[in-house]
Amino acid sequence: MKILVSDSLSTRGVEVLQQAGYTADVKTKLSKEELLEEIKNYDGIIVRSATKVTAEVIEAGAQLKIIGRAGSGLDNVDKEAATRRGIVVMNTPGGNTITTAEHTIAMLVAMSRKIPQATASTKAGKWEKSKFMGTELYNKTLGLVGLGQIGTVVTKLAQGLSLNVIGYDPFLASERAKELGIELVELPELFRRSDIISVHTPLTNETRSIINAAAFQQMKDGVMIVNCARGGIVNEQDLFDALQSKKVASAAFDVFEEEPVKPDHPLLSLDNFICSPHIGASTEEAQENVAIAIAEQFVDYFKKGVARGAVNIASVPPEALPMLQPYLGLAERMGLFQAQLIDGAIEGITVEYCGEVSNLTVAPLTVAVLKGLLSPILETVVNTVNAPFIAKKRGIEVKEIKSSDAGEYTSLIRIHVEAGKQTHRLAGTLIHKKDPRIVESNAYPVEVIPEGYMLLIYNVDRPGVIGMVGQILGQFDVNIARMQCARAKKGENALLIIGMDGPPPPKVIETIKQEKDILSVRLVDLTQSP
Numbered sequence: 001m002k003i004l005v006s007d008s009l010s011t012r013g014v015e016v017l018q019q020a021g022y023t024a025d026v027k028t029k030l031s032k033e034e035l036l037e038e039i040k041n042y043d044g045i046i047v048r049s050a051t052k053v054t055a056e057v058i059e060a061g062a063q064l065k066i067i068g069r070a071g072s073g074l075d076n077v078d079k080e081a082a083t084r085r086g087i088v089v090m091n092t093p094g095g096n097t098i099t100t101a102e103h104t105i106a107m108l109v110a111m112s113r114k115i116p117q118a119t120a121s122t123k124a125g126k127w128e129k130s131k132f133m134g135t136e137l138y139n140k141t142l143g144l145v146g147l148g149q150i151g152t153v154v155t156k157l158a159q160g161l162s163l164n165v166i167g168y169d170p171f172l173a174s175e176r177a178k179e180l181g182i183e184l185v186e187l188p189e190l191f192r193r194s195d196i197i198s199v200h201t202p203l204t205n206e207t208r209s210i211i212n213a214a215a216f217q218q219m220k221d222g223v224m225i226v227n228c229a230r231g232g233i234v235n236e237q238d239l240f241d242a243l244q245s246k247k248v249a250s251a252a253f254d255v256f257e258e259e260p261v262k263p264d265h266p267l268l269s270l271d272n273f274i275c276s277p278h279i280g281a282s283t284e285e286a287q288e289n290v291a292i293a294i295a296e297q298f299v300d301y302f303k304k305g306v307a308r309g310a311v312n313i314a315s316v317p318p319e320a321l322p323m324l325q326p327y328l329g330l331a332e333r334m335g336l337f338q339a340q341l342i343d344g345a346i347e348g349i350t351v352e353y354c355g356e357v358s359n360l361t362v363a364p365l366t367v368a369v370l371k372g373l374l375s376p377i378l379e380t381v382v383n384t385v386n387a388p389f390i391a392k393k394r395g396i397e398v399k400e401i402k403s404s405d406a407g408e409y410t411s412l413i414r415i416h417v418e419a420g421k422q423t424h425r426l427a428g429t430l431i432h433k434k435d436p437r438i439v440e441s442n443a444y445p446v447e448v449i450p451e452g453y454m455l456l457i458y459n460v461d462r463p464g465v466i467g468m469v470g471q472i473l474g475q476f477d478v479n480i481a482r483m484q485c486a487r488a489k490k491g492e493n494a495l496l497i498i499g500m501d502g503p504p505p506p507k508v509i510e511t512i513k514q515e516k517d518i519l520s521v522r523l524v525d526l527t528q529s530p
Contacts, residue, residue, distance in 0.1 A: 001302055002063075004038060006030055007048035009070055013291025020299040036060045043302075046070060046294055047077070049259075049278065055081035068298060070290040071096055071281055072150075073230060074311060075203055083312045086386040090297055090309040094149060095290030096281035101153035103280040104198055104228045105161070107252035111224055112137055112196075114250075116274045135224075135249075138162045143194030145210065146201035146229070147172045147182065154198065155180055166190055191218040196226065203230035213238040216247055223247075228254040228280045240266045243273055254280045313385050314363035324360055327413070330436040331365045333450040333529045334415055334428045335372025337438060340524045341456065344420025348397040349373065352414040355406025366400055369415055372529070409439070444486040444495040452481065453503050454524045457496040460517040461487055468515060469496060476508045493519060 003017055005026045017024040030038060030051070039045065039061040046068045047053060053067055058081045065087060067077055072093040082089045110116055113134035121128050142158050144151050147169035155165050159181060166183045168190045177184045187210075190197070197219070201207045211225065212235040225248055227234050236257055242248040250272040256265070259278055267273045281290070293309075300306040306321060307313050316324055331351075351366050370387040382390060391398055406412040406429075414427045427440035428450070438448040441456075448454070459465045466485065473480060482499040503525070513521050 001043045002041060003044045003046060003298065004042040005046045006035065006038075006051040007046070007070075009046060009048070010288045010291035012288050013046070013070065013295040016292055016295035017298060020303070022298075022302075039064065044068065044298055046298070049073065049076055051076065053077040053082075058082050058085055058087065061087075066090065066298060066301060068092075068294045070287075070294045072100075073202065075230065079312055083386055083389045086381055086383040088301060088307055088310050088385050089312045090294070090301075090307065091311060092290045092293040092297070092309055095293045096286040097149045097153055099283040099286035100150050100228060100280040101157060103254060103276075104150070104154050104200075104226060105157045107228060107254065107274070107276070108142075108158075108196060108198065108224075108226050109137070111226070111250050111252040111274055117271060137196075139164065140195040141166060141193055143167065143185075143190040143197045144182075145169075145187070145190065145197065145199045145233075147177070147180075148200060150229075151200035152180060154200065155182055163196075166193060188218055191215055192220070194223060195220065196224045198226040199229045199233045201229060201233060203232050208232050209235040209238075211235065211239075213241065216242040219247070221247060222249040224249055225251040227252075231255040231257040231259065236265075236267060240270070243267075243270050246272075248272075250274070254278055314361075314367050316361060316364050320361060324364065326430050326434050326436070327357055327360070327365055327411075328368045329530045330428050330430060330450075331368035331413060332372040333436055333526060334413065334426055334438065335369040336375065336526055336529050337372075337450055337524055338415060338417055338424060338426045339373045339376045341441075341522055342417060342419040342422075342424050344422075346373070346377075346394070346396050346417060346419045348399070348418040349391070350399040350401060350416040352401040352403065352416070353411075354403045354414065355409060355411040357406075357411035357413060358402040358404060362400060362402070365413070366398065369413075370398065373415075373417070375528075412439075414440075441486075441495065443488050446484060446486045446495070446497060448484070448497055449482070449499070450529065451499075451526050453500045453527065455496075455498045455500070455504070455509070455512075456522040456524060457498070457512065458519040458521075459494055459496060460519065461491055461494040462517055465494075465515075465517050466496065468517075469498070469512060472508065472511050472515075473498070473500075473504070476505055476511075478502075478504045478508060 002023045005024055006028060008028055014024045035057055039057055043063050044066040048070050055078045058078060067082055067087060067089045069091040072091055074091055077089055079089050114132045118132040140163055142163045142165050144167040147167045158165050166185050168185060168187045174184060210233055239251055243251060253275045255278055297308045300308055351369050353362050367384050367387050370391050371382055371384055374387055374390055375382045409429045412427055412429050417424045425442050428438050431437050436450055438446060438450050479501045480498055481501050485494055485496050487494040509521050509523060512518055
C-alpha cells in the first residue's frame with residue numbers, strides 16, 4: 001500500500017505506516033494541480049486541515065481506498081463523494097480532545113483578563129494598569145453549545161474554576177448530563193442566562209451561524225464569546241457589530257470562516273477581540289497522538305478490515321470483531337446467493353436477526369447482506385462503504401428486525417427480498433458458531449454449504465428426476481461435489497441443489513431445462529464470496 005501524507009504529520013505516525021510495510025510519502029503544500037496528479041498513485045491519503053479532499057480529488061484517486069484526517073473535523077473532505085466511490089473516511093476525534101479543551105479555557109481566561117492586550121502594551125513600554133480591568137470567572141455561568149468529547153472536558157476544567165456550567169446538546173441523555181454536573185437547557189435559555197458562551201459543535205447546515213444577530217439580542221449585555229470549534233458557527237459580521245456596540249464585551253476565536261484569516265478582517269481591528277491561528281490542537285502531545293492514531297487505524301483497516309474511527313461505514317469495536325466476523329461472512333454469502341435467484345428490480349430488503357445474533361451489533365451484518373446482494377447486479381464496485389448509499393439511491397427500502405426466537409437454532413439470519421412483485425426468502429446460520437450454512441430457501445428446508453458453484457433446480461416431485469440430472473452432468477463430464485433434495489410436501493414441487501467442482505458448460509443448463517419435469521434451473525456462483 002502507498003500512503004500520501006499531504007499535511008504536516010508527526011514522524012511517529014509515518015514510522016507506524018513504514019513499520020507495517022507501507023510506503024508513506026510526505027508531500028506537503030501541494031497545489032491543487034499537483035495533488036490531482038499525485039493522488040493517482042496512492043491507496044490512501046492522510047490530511048489535517050490544509051488539504052482539501054474535494055470530489056475532483058477523489059475522482060482522480062483511481063486507487064484510493066481510504067482518506068484519513070489526523071484530527072476531528074472533516075470539513076475539508078467531501079464525504080459523500082468518497083462514499084459514492086466506496087472509499088472509507090476516518091478521523092481521530094479523541095486525539096486532540098484534551099489540548100483543544102485546554103486551549104478553550106486558556107482563551108477564556110486570556111479574554112476575561114485581557115492578557116494579550118496587556119502584554120502588547122507592556123512590551124510597548126507602557127504601564128497601563130487601569131486600562132486592563134478584568135472580569136472574575138468565579139461563580140459566572142458558562143453556556144456550552146455542544147457537549148461531545150471536547151465539551152465534556154471543558155466542563156470538567158471549567159468546574160475546577162468554579163464556573164457554573166449549563167449546556168445545550170439535543171443528543172446528550174439527561175442522565176449523562178446529570179453525571180457531569182451540567183444543567184441541560186434549550187438554546188434560547190442558554191443565550192439568556194450565560195455570562196460566557198463557548199461553542200463545541202461540528203459545522204453543519206444546522207449549526208452554521210447558530211450564533212447571529214438574533215441570538216445576540218437574547219443574550220446578557222456584556223456577554224463573552226469563545227469559538228475554538230469551527231469557523232462559521234458564529235456569524236463574524238454580526239459578532240463585529242455586537243462587539244462594536246459592546247453588547248458583547250469580548251470574544252476569543254481560534255477558528256475563522258476563511259483561513260488563513262485576511263489581515264483586513266474587521267474583527268482584527270477591535271481591541272476587545274483576541275484570536276489565535278487555529279492552534280487549538282497544536283501541542284506536541286496532541287500532534288503525536290493523532291498521528292499515531294490515524295496511522296494505526298490505516299494499518300488495522302488494511303490488515304484486519306477493522307474501520308476504527310470511520311464516519312461513513314458501520315464500525316465494529318475490535319473486541320466484538322471475533323464474534324461478529326463469522327456472521328459477516330455468512331451475511332454476505334446469503335446476499336450473494338439470493339441475488340442470483342431473483343428477477344426484476346429490488347424494491348425492499350428486510351433482514352431478520354433471531355437468537356444470539358440479535359444481541360450483536362447488527363448494522364455491519366445488514367451492510368454485508370447489501371454488499372452481497374448488490375454486487376452481482378451492478379457494474380459499479382460495491383463494498384461495505386457504498387452499499388447502503390447505493391441501496392438508498394436506487395430507492396431500496398432496508399429494514400432490520402430482531403427476535404430472541406431462533407427456533408431450533410442458536411442463531412438465525414433471515415433475509416426477505418422484494419423483487420419482481422415477489423418475495424424471496426433465505427435463512428442461514430452458523431454450525432459450531434463458525435461454519436456458514438443456508439438452511440432455508442423459499443420455504444424449502446435445506447442444509448447448503450454456501451461456496452463454489454451450485455445448480456438450483458426446481459422440478460416436479462417424481463421418480464427419476466435426480467437420476468436424469470446426474471446422467472446429463474455425467475455426459476458433460478461435470479463432477480458432483482455434493483447434492484441434496486428438498487420439498488415442502490410430498491407430491492409437490494421439489495428443489496434439487498447440486499454443488500460442483502467448477503462451472504458447468506452453458507449447454508448443460510440448457511439441456512437440463514429442456515427436460516419435461518424441470519421447472520427452472522439457476523447457476524449460483526459463490527466463488528467471489530468472503
